Amino acid sequence: MARAIVTVTQTAKRGDVIEIRTLIGHPMETGFRVTGEGARIPRDLIRKLTCRYNGDIVFGAEFFPAIAANPFVAFHTIATESGTLSLTWEGDNGFAQTETVAIRVT
Amino acid sequence: MSRIARRIAAIALAVAGVAHAQGDARRSGFDFMSPATQAMQRDDTSNPAMLWVGDGEVLWRAAAGRAGKSCADCHGDAKTGMRGVAARYPSYDLTAARPLTLAQRVDACRVRHQQAPTLAPESRERLALESYVALQSRGMPIAPPDDARLAPYRERGEKLWRARVGQLDLACAQCHDAHAGERLGGSVVPQAHPTGYPIYRLEWQSLGSLERRLRGCLFGVRAQVPPAGAIELVELEVWLAARAAGMAVDAPGVRP
Numbered sequence: 001m002a003r004a005i006v007t008v009t010q011t012a013k014r015g016d017v018i019e020i021r022t023l024i025g026h027p028m029e030t031g032f033r034v035t036g037e038g039a040r041i042p043r044d045l046i047r048k049l050t051c052r053y054n055g056d057i058v059f060g061a062e063f064f065p066a067i068a069a070n071p072f073v074a075f076h077t078i079a080t081e082s083g084t085l086s087l088t089w090e091g092d093n094g095f096a097q098t099e100t101v102a103i104r105v106t
Numbered sequence: 107m108s109r110i111a112r113r114i115a116a117i118a119l120a121v122a123g124v125a126h127a128q129g130d131a132r133r134s135g136f137d138f139m140s141p142a143t144q145a146m147q148r149d150d151t152s153n154p155a156m157l158w159v160g161d162g163e164v165l166w167r168a169a170a171g172r173a174g175k176s177c178a179d180c181h182g183d184a185k186t187g188m189r190g191v192a193a194r195y196p197s198y199d200l201t202a203a204r205p206l207t208l209a210q211r212v213d214a215c216r217v218r219h220q221q222a223p224t225l226a227p228e229s230r231e232r233l234a235l236e237s238y239v240a241l242q243s244r245g246m247p248i249a250p251p252d253d254a255r256l257a258p259y260r261e262r263g264e265k266l267w268r269a270r271v272g273q274l275d276l277a278c279a280q281c282h283d284a285h286a287g288e289r290l291g292g293s294v295v296p297q298a299h300p301t302g303y304p305i306y307r308l309e310w311q312s313l314g315s316l317e318r319r320l321r322g323c324l325f326g327v328r329a330q331v332p333p334a335g336a337i338e339l340v341e342l343e344v345w346l347a348a349r350a351a352g353m354a355v356d357a358p359g360v361r362p
Binding site: 003005007021023024025027028068069070072074 | 151152154156157160161308311312
């Protein structure tokens with residue numbers, strides 16, 4: 001499993017705009033590169049990042065070959081209620097990883 | 107004096123004032139980076155090297171080898187036990203009878219105390235442990251040991267630093283001493299102080315050690331590149347540590 005770092009403000013007031021910062025370890029191999037011997041390096045990309053806030057999708061992103069390795073994505077959402085943010089990365093070769101963080105809204 | 111000449115003189119004075127105020131013309135590679143890359147390093151939530159640091163923390167506590175011991179079993183909490191350690195490397199090792207870099211010392215510890223195999227150079231595990239230990243020295247001054255046994259290695263390292271090598275016939279010093287701050291193609295030539303290693307280099311898209319950087323530079327001047335772990339590279343590291351003595355460690359750094 002890849003290592004992911006998700007940073008969210010742990011507590012927020014209702015209606016606040018909160019920032020979610022995500023970083024995940026992944027080679028993001030484009031499929032266009034070749035080794036020194038000329039063999040093609042197979043494509044291995046994260047294709048999708050989805051953020052669910054208590055089950056509702058609040059953010060989604062599609063990834064393509066031009067995204068760097070170990071992609072960093074930061075985005076905002078509005079704090080509505082206490083609960084969990086769940087982030088799912090999906091990609092080639094059955095790559096799937098989910099991280100959840102709790103958030104307390106006052 | 108024309109207005110332009112006066113302005114240049116004023117700027118020169120201001121620059122000299124800054125250098126004088128700090129009493130040190132040495133600059134970390136960090137200072138030569140773009141503000142965006144600096145911001146990336148400054149914030150641990152965006153510094154990709156922290157992915158390796160996280161792995162290193164897990165490895166630190168994981169039992170390894172036939173001895174079944176973890177790093178933490180002997181050294182305790184790295185936050186206290188490893189504070190300032192990375193700032194002292196390369197250090198002379200009695201058993202090996204030569205200086206070892208931090209990563210080589212980790213390997214030596216694995217073989218001697220954990221009875222585990224060494225880790226491959228530039229492997230994820232080795233960089234993870236190295237970066238986790240290096241992080242504990244963040245902000246501390248680079249403090250090469252005052253050890254007479256290091257002196258011959260340091261001298262050979264300095265000789266290598268000043269020796270023209272490769273088809274391009276360039277010495278390290280010609281770029282990094284004489285032309286630091288100027289540009290090589292689109293990139294700024296830094297002063298080559300090893301403050302941030304292991305670094306997450308954007309060009310590599312990965313974490314890498316000082317050894318990798320040195321080998322890359324030697325390849326760049328089309329010199330014969332010493333193999334990983336070669337004593338010449340350690341000698342260069344000993345010299346670079348002496349040259350950067352007193353500068354603050356900013357590991358794990360991000361570099362362009």
